[in-house]
Amino acid sequence: MKHTDKYPMSMIVLHSLVALAMIGALLIGWNLSPELMPIHKALGIAVLIFAVLRIANRFRVASHVPASVNSKGSMQYILEKSVHGLLYITMIGAPLFGWLLSNAHGYPANFFGLFSLPTLIAKDPSITHTLKELHELCANVFFCLLILHVAGGVVHLLKEKKNVFKRMMPF
Ligand code: HEM
Numbered sequence: 001m002k003h004t005d006k007y008p009m010s011m012i013v014l015h016s017l018v019a020l021a022m023i024g025a026l027l028i029g030w031n032l033s034p035e036l037m038p039i040h041k042a043l044g045i046a047v048l049i050f051a052v053l054r055i056a057n058r059f060r061v062a063s064h065v066p067a068s069v070n071s072k073g074s075m076q077y078i079l080e081k082s083v084h085g086l087l088y089i090t091m092i093g094a095p096l097f098g099w100l101l102s103n104a105h106g107y108p109a110n111f112f113g114l115f116s117l118p119t120l121i122a123k124d125p126s127i128t129h130t131l132k133e134l135h136e137l138c139a140n141v142f143f144c145l146l147i148l149h150v151a152g153g154v155v156h157l158l159k160e161k162k163n164v165f166k167r168m169m170p171f
Pocket residue numbers: 021022025026029030032040041042043044045047091094095096097098099101102108109110132133135136139142
């Protein structure tokens with residue numbers, strides 16, 4: 001397969017939606033204030049919803065996903081697939097722990113006052129510290145993966161003159 005082969009449009013759109021919402025949630029998380037908390041939660045809930053749709057869609061279009069530009073079994077291939085797998089885990093893990101953390105604090109996971117996700121656990125101050133640590137861990141791991149993820153694309157561009165970014169762009 002050529003390196004110019006594109007991802008299906010449904011994957012491109014969901015990749016952008018998750019990426020924008022999750023980078024937004026991360027930037028706000030780093031600068032959190034009581035006024036920003038509703039926006040942080042809403043972006044995070046959007047990540048969770050888009051990520052679930054994205055993973056379901058990934059299975060639906062599995063046979064149309066272009067082959068990796070890295071050769072199967074190579075070091076880069078294993079690195080690429082590991083980073084992608086861990087990104088999928090953090091795009092579920094980060095918002096899920098945020099949701100549980102809010103519930104443990106005694107608040108619902110509310111989306112701009114429009115709706116709330118179901119309350120999964122009762123208010124419990126004894127577990128907020130652990131949930132906060134897990135939430136933060138997911139966010140930090142996500143940030144490291146994002147750097148590796150984008151760096152991978154840049155490496156292909158510089159070393160092999162392959163523009164893999166075009167594969168995931170709508171135009
Ligand atoms: C992709 C999604 C998300 C990312 C990357 C993210 C990232 C972060 C970061 C970096 C912090 C600051 C770290 C800290 O001081 O603990 C934070 C704090 C927080 N986040 Fe998120 N978050 C996400 C989703 C959510 C969601 C969906 C909720 C709840 C519905 C949520 C609720 C909270 C709360 C309550 C805090 C304050 C923690 C505390 O000080 O107790 N987050 N988040």
